[in-house]
Amino acid sequence: MTDAALTLGVLGSYGGRNLGDEAILTGLLSDLRHLEPNARIIVFSRNPAHTALAHPDVEAVPWEGVSRADSSMILGELDLLILGGGGILYDREARRYLRVVRVAQERGLPLLTYAVGVGPLSDGVDTGMVRETLARATEVTVRDQESQMVLEEAGLLNPVTVTADPAFLLEPEDFPASWLREEGVPVGKRLVGLSVREPGRAAERLDVDGYHRLLAQIGDFLVHRIDAYVLFVPMERDDIRHSHGVMSHMTASHRGRILHGDYSPRQILGMMRHLDLAVGMRLHFLIFAAMVGIPFLPLPYAGKVFDLAQRLGVPALRGVEREVEGPLLAEVDQLWDDWEARADATAQRVAEVCEQARGTSQVTRGVLESIRSRSLTQAKAA
Numbered sequence: 001m002t003d004a005a006l007t008l009g010v011l012g013s014y015g016g017r018n019l020g021d022e023a024i025l026t027g028l029l030s031d032l033r034h035l036e037p038n039a040r041i042i043v044f045s046r047n048p049a050h051t052a053l054a055h056p057d058v059e060a061v062p063w064e065g066v067s068r069a070d071s072s073m074i075l076g077e078l079d080l081l082i083l084g085g086g087g088i089l090y091d092r093e094a095r096r097y098l099r100v101v102r103v104a105q106e107r108g109l110p111l112l113t114y115a116v117g118v119g120p121l122s123d124g125v126d127t128g129m130v131r132e133t134l135a136r137a138t139e140v141t142v143r144d145q146e147s148q149m150v151l152e153e154a155g156l157l158n159p160v161t162v163t164a165d166p167a168f169l170l171e172p173e174d175f176p177a178s179w180l181r182e183e184g185v186p187v188g189k190r191l192v193g194l195s196v197r198e199p200g201r202a203a204e205r206l207d208v209d210g211y212h213r214l215l216a217q218i219g220d221f222l223v224h225r226i227d228a229y230v231l232f233v234p235m236e237r238d239d240i241r242h243s244h245g246v247m248s249h250m251t252a253s254h255r256g257r258i259l260h261g262d263y264s265p266r267q268i269l270g271m272m273r274h275l276d277l278a279v280g281m282r283l284h285f286l287i288f289a290a291m292v293g294i295p296f297l298p299l300p301y302a303g304k305v306f307d308l309a310q311r312l313g314v315p316a317l318r319g320v321e322r323e324v325e326g327p328l329l330a331e332v333d334q335l336w337d338d339w340e341a342r343a344d345a346t347a348q349r350v351a352e353v354c355e356q357a358r359g360t361s362q363v364t365r366g367v368l369e370s371i372r373s374r375s376l377t378q379a380k381a382a
Helices: 021-035 048-054 068-075 094-108 124-135 146-155 177-182 208-226 236-245 264-273 283-292 303-312 322-381
Strands: 009-011 038-047 060-061 079-091 111-118 140-141 190-195 228-232 255-258 279-280 294-298
Touching: 009 021, 009 094, 021 038, 021 079, 021 264, 021 283, 021 322, 038 048, 048 060, 060 294, 068 094, 068 322, 079 255, 079 322, 094 111, 094 124, 111 124, 111 146, 111 322, 124 146, 124 255, 140 146, 140 322, 146 303, 177 264, 177 322, 190 236, 190 283, 208 228, 208 236, 208 279, 208 322, 228 236, 264 283, 279 283, 283 294, 283 303, 283 322, 294 303, 294 322, 303 322
Parallel strands: 009 038, 009 079, 038 060, 079 111, 111 140, 190 228, 190 279, 228 255, 279 294
Antiparallel strands: none
């Protein structure tokens, strides 16, 4: 056992064709390969075929609609179950993942939460399951302070380590200008990236028509303010429909383009280098903008986006309602004018968060060493 490769399981919101979740998985797997080059890695995925195609060096298995007995068989092959990363522990969703975790814990399998996002948690069932399962975890790491506070309010007494989103570990891939031309995007012109999202379970209170009109105002403003084209960057497929919704309200819709190609997270990170400015709702779109060093303005629809803005020291108005149109346009205007003065300070904050993301790796290393040490002790006793 001590010389054998470990078998590691990874459970998260993977295989759903969401570029943010896939960025998390890409960063997490890269870290695990660095720590355990020979490990056998099994990813529990919503779409195992998609996950296996994107990551051919791992095994991908389903977990939704799988019986307890079948889950137990797969979990029985693991040395460690890694829960996360990403925002998966919230009302009505947490219980789905934690059913699998409970089966693992019944088998005595160690659990590590990897830079997981937590909240909102107000449902009694989900809150109780989070508290009870994470109380038995070997280590608990979360991606932001808001998640730590939610766990404390849920009654978790374990130490919680705050790190950062695994997407901060990514390295960009080249995204040639020719790919933009193929998408109908003019090259050599100022280019503003815009990110929208569907309401969904993570943003149920969004007024769709209201935020469509608000983002259209931002797009039109930037077209005229800096003579730019607006490129909508979908982070999942339904974002395309909402991008069209925003464009339908723009008076300068002829200056709008939507990215349609099927790109990897590292490629989208590389694409961000072509942008002059980014305004967006999607968390990982904003993380990518921060990583490549362009001016960016978060549009917080949820606490995790506001937390990112605070962490990086950038302005962010609360909410995306039409009532904030005036202050928001003023903020966009100031962002463009003041970026040169802000850039160095923001870059320093980004570097600090990237270092915090590597903190998850240090915790994971300790857990893996503990597993190997325990296995050595058991082998000697045998």
